[in-house]
Amino acid sequence: MTQDNLTQDLLKTPLHGLHIDVGAKMVPFAGYDMPVQYPLGVKKEHLHTRDSAGLFDVSHMGQVRLYGDKAAQLLESLVPVDIIDLPVGKQRYAFFTNEKGGIMDDLMVANLGDHLFVVVNAACKEQDIAHLQAHLVDGVELEVLDDRALIALQGPKAAAVLARFAPQVADMVFMDVVQIELLGSNCIVSRSGYTGEDGYEISVPADKAEELARTLTAEDEVEWIGLGARDSLRLECGLCLYGHDLDTTTTPVEASLLWGIQKVRRTDGERAGGFPGADIILKQIETKDVARKRVGLVGQTKAPVREGAKLFDADDNEIGMVTSGTAGPTAGKPVSMAYVKTEFSALGTEVFADVRGKKLAMTVEKIPFVPQRYYRG
Template sequence: MGGKMVPFAGYDMPVQYALGVRKEHIHCREHAGLFDVSHMGQLRLHGADAAAALESLVPVDIQDLPAGKQRYALFTNEQGGLMDDLMVTNFGDHLFLVVNAACKEQDIAHLEANLPASVELERLDDRALLALQGPEAAVVLSKLNPVVADMVFMDAVKVELNGVECLVSRSGYTGEDGYEISVPSEHADALARALLSDDAVEWIGLGARDSLRLECGLCLYGNDIDTTTTPVEASLLWAISKNRRLDGERAGGFPGADIILPQIVNKDVNRKRIGLLGQSKAPVREGSELFDADDNKIGVVTSGTFGPTKGMPVAMAYVNAEVAVIGTEVFAEVRGKKLPMTVEKMPFVPQRYYRG
């Protein structure tokens, strides 16, 4: 389809198509964008003990996850750091996991080392993953099967699309309403072309995927979260289920709980992930160092670009905890110049997930 290909996580990936990054970004916000995200890892866990076993590896409630629902989860290590973030879906007879491409082999090894013999791990290397995102996504996909129109955010179903059974969740990585569609690889091309036949749909590449997720305050693993950051430092407290916290009925019981749970109670971390808006037109990229008004180094940018919808530079960064206050002015060093930026609440652009 004319994508400009670049290496990413061991794959050749389209960074952009004919429209170009900015127009692709805007098209997804206004209409519907189609993303090929088949590089992501797709796994199944089988067995009656699967939910309890997975719950022992994440600070998230899996045993009470209803059938037909999806949840965001985090693999933590013994130091409280983040090994990966993932999506977990209960399809009733199995758990379906989507993990990051760069972490796929590590995650599989981690699961194999920690799951009991009663739980079977199945790799789904024969499935592609398509994401249809944007305000017109529901109208487009419901033409292939009207069932999807009744889904709400984080619902998941097995449903026939274009004559093939697919696993569909109403979720995504753009902040917009939309769907992620797991489809057998041999049928992915035909399904993609069926979706693209609608005038509302355009291919979207990695470049716009990055600016879309950044405007909506969503982390990129390896940039904004990694094995050296805890969920509390990463401002991901919402991703830790309440019944896994110290006063919860199933408190702890996951790697690094002895480090993470006291951080929640004591609000005791040295650094925090924050959002930044630039006051000039120049984008501030990953790795840019941050300074206060007295020229003291206070942090570093982990993701940054120009936000086409926001109309100004947007970034995420880690800064000293005392600086992580909305409205604080900081200065990013870019090519020897100190560019002013302001600590702002995320998301920078409102998330528009469909909740019914």
């Protein structure tokens, strides 16, 4: 199959033409033709986002609305997260689990008052929607939003930029979500993102996406940022990528995601448990007995250690594998996420990564590698 045929088979976001116009390098990603980098280049895009503001096209993600009095109860039966008490105007991180306690996908859930707004990963979109549909109950309706784009404005100058067009966004804090008019379009705006920086994610009607993107990137502070820098930014700030650091064989306890399971869902009470795999996950929480743990690793040499690198102890026994790795442009050193046998998960532990036949020393260090700078007011 030729490259042209391959590209024709890929889905395109509403901003596809604009990416081509501004010189993006496009690659297949989760079934879409997506920009991996722009003329600025991955490292400069990464550093620009940390210093100023970057615009990301994340329209390949799935956007869903759940309506009805029992919508929160329905969703809460599928995730180990407190959805029922999620306040109006707030958003929360969640994950679907399976009967073995594994993670089927991670997602964002927002309470918009008359409905829940849910954003799921592109690669899991069809599976997640089918999962929700299979569990629908009377009085709950699911609407798939195929006619909206999703863009993320991220970085320390994001708030100043967006406030020029919608002053009320300056008053939002991390994980706030509002429905507002932006350039005459009805948008859903959350103060959140996937870079560890302050910023916003904006759901916009597909036919208005290009106007909004062009308006934002015309501001001096804003540059287009591709998937390459998105990956290194999220990794430095300790954020998991589904299909790499999380999958159906990994439980939230192994993945060090206990902070995402609120107390009401895991201690005695009528809402504790009741989600797929609850018996396994709650037992792991209680006993702290898991065979492996997600950890952060920092290289002792300058060579980045990428996904798939096997990890060994000092006696050459295999003890785990790297799931994400980058050169760490802001951290100034190679950083990776990995799963290791629990006995090797303590901070300061030295392990060795096999990179093209060479054993490179790495140290277990605290995640995030670069401080998260969410705006909490």
